[in-house]
Amino acid sequence: MSIGGRFLEVRKARGIKQTDVAEAIGISHGAVVNYEKGRDPPANVIIAFSKAFNVNPMWLLMGIGRADQSSTDDLYGRSIEIAWTYLARGGDEVAKADLVKLGSALFQYLMEHGDISEAMAEKLLSLSA
Structure with missing residues (x-):
C-alpha cells in the first residue's frame, strides 16, 4: 500500500x-486527492499528517507497526523502563549490556504490536535474560 493509501485508510x-x-495539514484539497491516488507526498506533508492525526510516521512511510501507536521515542522509553524495572527488581546492579538486550527486544515487540501486557513483558524478559 502507498503512503497515500495509508492516508486514505486513516481518513476513512x-x-x-x-x-x-x-x-488540518495546510495543503490544497487537490493535493490530498493526488496523494490518496498514489502520488508520494513530500516529507513535510507526512510529518504534518502524522502530527495532526496522531498517526505513527513509520507506519505512514513504510507500513511498519501500527497506525495508532505512539512515537518511536515513547516506545523506546517505555521499553527501557520495563527492562530496567525487570533487571533492577532483585536489587542487583543492572548491566548495561543486559539493559540494551532486553530493551531492544521489548522495543521490537512494541513497534509491532503497539502495547504489551504485563504477562507478555514478563515472558519476553525471562526469555531474553
Whole structure:
C-alpha cells in the first residue's frame, strides 16, 4: 500500500473529509486527492499528517507497526523502563549490556504490536535474560 493509501485508510476510519485533511495539514484539497491516488507526498506533508492525526510516521512511510501507536521515542522509553524495572527488581546492579538486550527486544515487540501486557513483558524478559 502507498503512503497515500495509508492516508486514505486513516481518513476513512475516522470519517474525515478530504477537505478537512487539507485544512488540518495546510495543503490544497487537490493535493490530498493526488496523494490518496498514489502520488508520494513530500516529507513535510507526512510529518504534518502524522502530527495532526496522531498517526505513527513509520507506519505512514513504510507500513511498519501500527497506525495508532505512539512515537518511536515513547516506545523506546517505555521499553527501557520495563527492562530496567525487570533487571533492577532483585536489587542487583543492572548491566548495561543486559539493559540494551532486553530493551531492544521489548522495543521490537512494541513497534509491532503497539502495547504489551504485563504477562507478555514478563515472558519476553525471562526469555531474553
